[in-house]
Amino acid sequence: MANGTKERILAAALEMFSQNGYAGTNIRELSASLGLVKSGVYKHYESKEAIWNALLDQMTAYYGEHFGSPEHLPPVPDSLEALTRLTMQMVNITVHDEKIIMTRKVLTLEQYRDVRARELATKHFLTGLTEIFTRIFAGMMDKGLIRRDDPAMLAFAYTMPISALIHLCDREPEKTEDAIGQIEAFSRHFIATYGVK
Amino acid sequence: MANGTKERILAAALEMFSQNGYAGTNIRELSASLGLVKSGVYKHYESKEAIWNALLDQMTAYYGEHFGSPEHLPPVPDSLEALTRLTMQMVNITVHDEKIIMTRKVLTLEQYRDVRARELATKHFLTGLTEIFTRIFAGMMDKGLIRRDDPAMLAFAYTMPISALIHLCDREPEKTEDAIGQIEAFSRHFIATYGVK
DNA sequence: TTGACAAGTGACCTCCCGTTCACTATAGTA
């Protein structure tokens, strides 16, 4: 037996929690989606809440690995055009990767109920993004690509409209292509405003 | 008897749905918060879903009344400073009014499950805001207060960072003051960038 | 005064939830 069921349960939980929320998810459906009977789940997690906590642990660890350490940060673009390329590359991943989408949805749905979800939501949706782009813009200012200004303010002004459109994709996936187009247009407009010609 | 119970039920539903979500709310608690026993609620609404639909009706109507008609739109500011004043006034209302906060939370929690919530969420969080400020910026360009540019793009670039901080206030109310300060700083930075001196 | 009706009660129904437990089948080890 044994086929990494513990991880499969977490994956199924992420899927169901992101669609129906924690309260709207029941163990019967969750286990059925794995070809298990519900009592089987309790061989791996002692309760529904334990699954939830394990999922949060996993999300926290994942975020730390990918965005916590400086070596995983994207390189500073060396042209204005490269900033848009980098942006679109990041957006395309984040908007099409099912697991990332589901992570955002779960954090959105549970942010008012669970302290850890709340903190992760703020990181994912606000502080994390601005921190990454603060470095990028500071670097681009040093290279003379972008007008000298407060890099944190520019990062905030750049990432939040993009973030809003990413949330739109989560909410109305059929608008994804449109949203990506808008993001690119916004990126170019931003460059036209702050870039050094 | 009769004391507007139907409306009080909706108010209580808004409160509970915004805290625990639709699935996480039960009729027993809801009626108890009104000093009723749960069967009493069924004298006014035939089911939990009927309450939910009535709440959405109310939210839709409210939005239409306040933001749907042109006469309720804010006047075009006649100075750059007045744009910040108008912005801060709107932000202060939206961030401190309990009913508006709860409305945003409900839409956030139910946007993936309910079509009407999804549409309202996009209006509240994205299109509504940008439409209002598109008119404002177009007007300010006509008055020569703001550099000629695509007013819709400026509206998007202006409102989305503010919207992100409003969501932060909903998520972590203890950061409200900080967020308001950041919004004001952002507004002034925006003016410094796009305003005509 | 009486009758009709709207509002509210409490007991009850059915269903499904999370959880437990005795049991079985399997794989690896001594």
Added chain:
DNA sequence: TACTATAGTGAACGGGAGGTCACTTGTCAA
């Protein structure tokens, strides 16, 4: 081969969910 730990089963349990219903109470109109 026998032992043990692990993974999975299926029946059962207690509780709480949404919803129904017969009944009482208060209001108002005829």
